[in-house]
Amino acid sequence: MSLDPAALARAADRGPFTRVVVARAQGSTPREDGAEMLVWADHVEGTIGGGALEFSAIAKARGGLTGIEKIPLGPAMNQCCGGAVVLGYERMDRTTVSQITGDWHARPLTPGTPEPLAVTRALARARDRGETPPLLVENWLIERVAPPATPVWVWGAGHVGRALIGALSPLPGLALSWTDSGAERFPDMIPEGVTPLIAENPADLISLARTDARHFVLTYSHSLDLELCHRLLAHGFGGLGLIGSDSKWVRFRKRLAALGHSDAQISRIACPIGDPTLGKHPQAIALGVATGLVKELNAAQAATGKGKRAG
Incomplete structure (x- = not known):
């Protein structure tokens, strides 16, 4: 999956929101890497798999959580999937959406975090060699920017x-x-x-x-x-x-x-x-x-x- 600036811009017209993304999925999980959900105080679009995981993520997004959350689905959520996920929470509005340009968009889930060398190198390999970087590097997300619809x-x-x-x-x-x-x-x-x-x-x-x-x-x-x-x-x-x-x-x-x-x-x-x-x-x-x-x-x-x- 990839970032869709046009869809996010339409979402931002509704007001600021929290984007919840599956930054890493390991084992049996409800959704794959890159699955996303957009959360407002009174509205939700998209899904990261439903059930207890999604219910918890919506509540935390509405509570203002940003950054990453590591969740073992069995012990933490009593879900039978048995895998684990890392969720990324990022606040978005018209300004942040307007900053999504180019082929790849990298940014920290904790604002103000300096770009790690691993992110710099991953972006260079993506642009020079066509290698797809990991979605999550330390607490940075790297996502392909979707082409025009x-x-x-x-x-x-x-x-x-x-x-x-x-x-x-x-x-x-x-x-x-x-x-x-x-x-x-x-x-x-x-x-x-x-x-x-x-x-x-x-x-x-x-x-x-x-x-x-x-x-x-x-x-x-x-x-x-x-x-x-x-x-x-x-x-x-x-x-x-x-x-x-x-x-x-x-x-x-x-x-x-x-x-x-x-x-x-x-x-x-x-x-x-x-x-x-x-x-x-x-x-x-x-x-x-x-x-x-x-x-x-x-x-x-x-x-x-x-x-x-x-x-």
């Missing part, structure tokens, strides 16, 4: 569109745009971080999308679906999924070919979408689509090279 466009606010937004909106690293032809087609509550876009003809919004965006076409109209696919093939995209049956896809392939698109271009569209073994319920389709997208993005991140972890 991946743009994802969901076309259609019907049952499947709503289910897909519900599945994708909690995930980090996504910039979600949600389109339809009228405000009445959207739910009363739109998840935080989702940008609703309305146009009489939603296809007119395609020019606003980045050419590397992922798109999921799920509208109420086959003719609109076809127009979206046609225009997106000309505009460019990082991925394009179309809801529909095998027979719908056969018809669409013929119509897109008649509109001048090559077989190679048309074959970049995924149809049907989701995992057919999960069924056709809107939530099942959304689950399959979201799982596929997460796998794709994780594989792409791994391919860009995490580097080997430094000792």
Whole structure:
């Protein structure tokens, strides 16, 4: 996991908060290194695994704890995991979030602590050799700064569109745009971080999308679906999924070919979408689509090279 400056900036708009991060996980633990939770006096976002550990961490964050806390889960929390974690507590606000720049962000969990030589060397190896530094060095956190969010466009606010937004909106690293032809087609509550876009003809919004965006076409109209696919093939995209049956896809392939698109271009569209073994319920389709997208993005991140972890 990595620091997401854009997400933290949105969090800071709510007011100062304490970020609780799993700085080190050993043995069987609820979450992995880098899992985070943001804690305000009246609100919590994210999770470090739930249960007694999380309940205790929330209370300590609200009590003003900063620095590191070492917790053997069995003896201290009576949890059956049997492992141990080191939690880092850091206060954040708009100023501290604005200081997150570059590829790696290193800072002490105890403010004012001089940078240890081990941190300096770990950062140098990360930048010069591509080695991934330890997350926790003495009482300093070193985290990769997340790249800009991946743009994802969901076309259609019907049952499947709503289910897909519900599945994708909690995930980090996504910039979600949600389109339809009228405000009445959207739910009363739109998840935080989702940008609703309305146009009489939603296809007119395609020019606003980045050419590397992922798109999921799920509208109420086959003719609109076809127009979206046609225009997106000309505009460019990082991925394009179309809801529909095998027979719908056969018809669409013929119509897109008649509109001048090559077989190679048309074959970049995924149809049907989701995992057919999960069924056709809107939530099942959304689950399959979201799982596929997460796998794709994780594989792409791994391919860009995490580097080997430094000792």
